[in-house]
Amino acid sequence: MSPQELAEAVVPATRETRRRLRLWPFLKGHPQALVGAVILIAFVLVAVFGPWLAPYGEKEQVGPLFGTPSGAHPLGLDDGGIDILSLLIYGARITLIAGLCGALVAMLVGGTIGIVSGYFGGRIDNLLMRITDYFLVLPDLVLLIVVASIWGRSLRNVIIIIGLVYWTFMARLIRAQVKVVRERAYVKRAQALGASHARIILRHVIPQIAPLLLAQTVLMVALAIFLETAISFLGLGDPSLPSWGKMIETAFDRGAISYGAWWAIAPPGIAVALVIMAFNMVGTAAEDSLNPRLKVSHLVRRHFRLRPLPDREDPR
Amino acid sequence: MKRILTLLLAIVVASAIAACGGGESTTPDQGGGGSSAGGGDNAAPAVQPGGIFRMGTTSGPDSINPFVSYSALSYILYTETYPTLVQYGEDFEIEGDWAESWETSDDGLVWTFTLKQGGAWSDGTPMTAEDAAFTGNLIIQYADGPASMLAPFLTYAQKVEAPDPNTVVITYEKPVGNVLPQLQQFFILPKHVVEPVVGNKGKGLKKWDPVAGGSQVGGGTFFIKQYEEKGTTILERNPGYYGTPANVDAVGVTVYQNADAMLAALDGGQLDAVDSLPPTLVSKYENDAKYQLQIGDSTFIYDIGFNSNPDKPKRKELLDPKVREALAHGVNREAIIDTVLNGYGKPAATMFTSLSGQWLNTDIQPEAFDLDLGNQILDDLGYAKGSDGIRSTPDGGKMEYEVITPDSVDGLDRMFEIIAADWEQLGVKVTQKKMDGTAAFEAIGAPDWKYEDFDIMMWDWVGYIDPDFMLSVITCDQWGGWSDTGYCNPAYDELYKQQATTVDQEARRAIVWEMQQIQYDDKPYIQIAQTLNIAAYTADWTNLKDPFLLGLSKIPWEQIGRAQG
Numbered sequence: 001m002s003p004q005e006l007a008e009a010v011v012p013a014t015r016e017t018r019r020r021l022r023l024w025p026f027l028k029g030h031p032q033a034l035v036g037a038v039i040l041i042a043f044v045l046v047a048v049f050g051p052w053l054a055p056y057g058e059k060e061q062v063g064p065l066f067g068t069p070s071g072a073h074p075l076g077l078d079d080g081g082i083d084i085l086s087l088l089i090y091g092a093r094i095t096l097i098a099g100l101c102g103a104l105v106a107m108l109v110g111g112t113i114g115i116v117s118g119y120f121g122g123r124i125d126n127l128l129m130r131i132t133d134y135f136l137v138l139p140d141l142v143l144l145i146v147v148a149s150i151w152g153r154s155l156r157n158v159i160i161i162i163g164l165v166y167w168t169f170m171a172r173l174i175r176a177q178v179k180v181v182r183e184r185a186y187v188k189r190a191q192a193l194g195a196s197h198a199r200i201i202l203r204h205v206i207p208q209i210a211p212l213l214l215a216q217t218v219l220m221v222a223l224a225i226f227l228e229t230a231i232s233f234l235g236l237g238d239p240s241l242p243s244w245g246k247m248i249e250t251a252f253d254r255g256a257i258s259y260g261a262w263w264a265i266a267p268p269g270i271a272v273a274l275v276i277m278a279f280n281m282v283g284t285a286a287e288d289s290l291n292p293r294l295k296v297s298h299l300v301r302r303h304f305r306l307r308p309l310p311d312r313e314d315p316r
Numbered sequence: 317m318k319r320i321l322t323l324l325l326a327i328v329v330a331s332a333i334a335a336c337g338g339g340e341s342t343t344p345d346q347g348g349g350g351s352s353a354g355g356g357d358n359a360a361p362a363v364q365p366g367g368i369f370r371m372g373t374t375s376g377p378d379s380i381n382p383f384v385s386y387s388a389l390s391y392i393l394y395t396e397t398y399p400t401l402v403q404y405g406e407d408f409e410i411e412g413d414w415a416e417s418w419e420t421s422d423d424g425l426v427w428t429f430t431l432k433q434g435g436a437w438s439d440g441t442p443m444t445a446e447d448a449a450f451t452g453n454l455i456i457q458y459a460d461g462p463a464s465m466l467a468p469f470l471t472y473a474q475k476v477e478a479p480d481p482n483t484v485v486i487t488y489e490k491p492v493g494n495v496l497p498q499l500q501q502f503f504i505l506p507k508h509v510v511e512p513v514v515g516n517k518g519k520g521l522k523k524w525d526p527v528a529g530g531s532q533v534g535g536g537t538f539f540i541k542q543y544e545e546k547g548t549t550i551l552e553r554n555p556g557y558y559g560t561p562a563n564v565d566a567v568g569v570t571v572y573q574n575a576d577a578m579l580a581a582l583d584g585g586q587l588d589a590v591d592s593l594p595p596t597l598v599s600k601y602e603n604d605a606k607y608q609l610q611i612g613d614s615t616f617i618y619d620i621g622f623n624s625n626p627d628k629p630k631r632k633e634l635l636d637p638k639v640r641e642a643l644a645h646g647v648n649r650e651a652i653i654d655t656v657l658n659g660y661g662k663p664a665a666t667m668f669t670s671l672s673g674q675w676l677n678t679d680i681q682p683e684a685f686d687l688d689l690g691n692q693i694l695d696d697l698g699y700a701k702g703s704d705g706i707r708s709t710p711d712g713g714k715m716e717y718e719v720i721t722p723d724s725v726d727g728l729d730r731m732f733e734i735i736a737a738d739w740e741q742l743g744v745k746v747t748q749k750k751m752d753g754t755a756a757f758e759a760i761g762a763p764d765w766k767y768e769d770f771d772i773m774m775w776d777w778v779g780y781i782d783p784d785f786m787l788s789v790i791t792c793d794q795w796g797g798w799s800d801t802g803y804c805n806p807a808y809d810e811l812y813k814q815q816a817t818t819v820d821q822e823a824r825r826a827i828v829w830e831m832q833q834i835q836y837d838d839k840p841y842i843q844i845a846q847t848l849n850i851a852a853y854t855a856d857w858t859n860l861k862d863p864f865l866l867g868l869s870k871i872p873w874e875q876i877g878r879a880q881g
Contacts, residue, residue, distance in 0.1 A: 065655070080730050240733075240747060252576070253726065255576065255597045258594070
């Protein structure tokens with residue numbers, strides 16, 4: 001590889017990175033991401049300002065058991081006579097915190113292991129990947145039931161469980177990408193110049209994989225919220241916090257379906273679906289444009305276009 | 317797990333709605349299924365002969381081997397398929413079942429039962445007193461081993477003999493106060509089936525499969541034709557039954573994973589009855605002419621339990637009955653019954669419900685819900701409130717506790733929410749620690765059944781009619797057994813032994829009442845509320861009134877059938 005080629009290999013990459021991080025053009029190019037972002041912002045606002053928005057308290061009995069939706073209670077009452085709309089608003093915070101923090105844990109753990117494993121390779125890689133494989137084949141649901149029973153049921157544990165279940169995907173993905181980056185010429189050059197591992201990882205590897213990490217984390221939030229809902233629905237969540245999953249669980253346990261109290265189950269279900277969908281819209285759009293595996297990279301980088309052929313075959 | 321071990325599900329005493337007029341007014345037609353009741357308005361409704369009664373439940377049997385099973389439904393199946401000497405009748409008065417009559421020796425040690433003649437096991441083998449003697453001696457011999465679950469029903473029994481095929485003689489070591497109520501759960505097994513499986517030192521008993529030969533060999537009203545733990549169990553009429561034969565040909569019991577699935581089957585016409593309806597759904601079924609409901613007392617009581625181990629190392633303030641009393645004044649039983657049980661419950665003050673009849677100490681009333689009084693008591697004890705509204709004990713510890721709750725008991729989450737909110741106003745902060753049932757019970761006994769770690773728990777107990785069992789659970793002997801409070805009071809234990817061997821029922825009642833008073837004063841538990849059991853069945857079935865779907869008494873199957881016309 002000539003010095004010229006080396007320089008070429010480096011320069012476009014940096015440019016790419018800079019372009020990737022620009023938010024507005026990205027949203028403009030991906031209308032689905034825009035829709036997702038709007039939904040997300042709405043839910044985040046609800047979560048942040050919940051206590052001021054909720055018309056009633058989260059444990060305040062305001063009417064009969066399974067009261068039907070009415071003007072005062074647009075989404076009706078649950079099995080304890082508590083306003084569902086208020087519960088939904090309070091629940092947004094719990095569900096989002098669990099989802100975001102769970103995904104964050106997965107990102108930190110998975111990201112670290114992926115980077116270390118991919119960068120150093122060899123025995124370390126082998127060891128870490130075997131651990132990852134081990135966690136990968138553990139059945140999620142069984143793992144989380146066992147952990148919840150042993151550690152007890154709290155929001156913190158739910159977050160740890162989510163991290164525990166999802167870090168493996170992250171580690172695998174990041175490792176593969178780091179392996180690619182590590183072989184890049186500029187990394188080799190930095191090594192030749194005597195840069196330390198820490199410096200290379202921090203200055204050259206992480207900036208390269210950061211967008212991918214971010215996109216995956218966003219997707220993972222959707223998964224994490226789904227898992228949090230599942231955990232709560234199984235009765236393994238924090239019993240004192242009104243997450244959406246717990247709302248569904250309580251309603252289910254107390255016969256809402258047979259009673260015909262759809263309003264006790266549908267709203268939290270729809271809320272979960274909306275948030276997951278929104279995270280997915282943003283996440284997949286980000287992934288589309290950021291994950292090099294999802295495109296034929298050299299074609300994109302060199303901007304091949306179909307050029308009009310010479311007028312050889314002009315019929316006129 | 318332990319509470320399921322309590323065997324008894326619920327007892328329905330009064331029928332709330334009798335859809336068919338005149339159903340309760342006269343003695344039911346005893347002439348066997350199908351014969352006309354005379355057509356008068358005052359007769360019990362005539363029933364169509366035969367038919368299959370299909371029942372749904374969400375708490376199914378765990379096994380049909382009496383040496384290993386503990387679930388309520390298993391015991392219901394035994395009551396229907398194995399002979400017992402005596403049974404509870406409609407008003408929970410003991411009456412003869414296989415035994416026609418009985419007499420007691422003057423010293424109360426020897427009980428002689430005369431059996432009804434002509435009974436046969438479902439495989440055709442004649443039933444004799446030898447079966448009873450064999451089963452009794454088997455249980456006595458292996459009381460500390462494989463037969464331990466059945467041993468309580470023969471406590472202090474020395475031997476069971478069969479001097480002739482129609483006479484059973486049980487000899488006791490000392491006079492026992494509740495022989496007949498205990499024998500009501502002494503299920504007699506077929507000797508010719510069980511004897512070959514006993515094995516060395518009774519090791520084969522726990523592995524015994526009663527349906528190994530295709531169907532169970534039963535001697536009750538029915539025998540188990542087909543058994544599926546998580547599916548449908550079919551009881552078929554036993555042709556050799558010693559009593560009045562059942563009107564229905566068969567009974568099917570189907571186990572559902574949740575109430576919604578069960579009720580969908582009921583609505584879809586695949587079931588004739590369900591054994592328990594969630595209280596939130598009563599209004600829906602009540603107003604539907606297709607169904608009849610039976611709402612009656614049960615022996616199910618929700619409780620708050622305190623660690624009462626006198627040597628508990630930490631948070632000793634909770635050992636003080638005054639503190640517990642203050643907390644009891646912060647339990648809003650009315651709100652709990654309204655919200656959690658949708659009104660289908662009653663406040664409880666002791667471990668017994670009105671079903672226990674004379675044994676319930678009616679002098680004891682539940683503590684009034686009175687936050688001011690509760691605050692006053694805690695103020696007087698010198699536990700001042702801090703700036704955050706939480707009280708502190710003189711040694712500086714905050715009154716903040718974890719409350720262990722098992723996830724297997726319905727309604728505890730809501731109940732905890734209500735109690736926690738009120739206790740917070742008393743300056744006591746509690747957080748819920750919800751655990752798997754087995755883990756919760758272990759956490760209560762931790763470490764290693766020394767009862768040192770836990771502070772407060774919430775659970776329930778399901779008792780029998782006879783008070784013996786419920787009184788026993790807070791004796792010192794029950795550490796590591798049934799105890800869920802670590803309570804140990806030698807004076808109480810002494811009374812417990814005394815009541816077990818007091819034959820005079822009035823004297824025994826006085827002791828039982830005193831024990832309830834001790835329990836109320838020391839407050840290892842704050843009893844919260846008893847539930848009402850709600851059963852639903854379709855309107856075309858008749859004579860299901862009164863004892864129906866019980867754990868303890870036999871169901872009067874000879875009267876039950878689809879209404880005629």
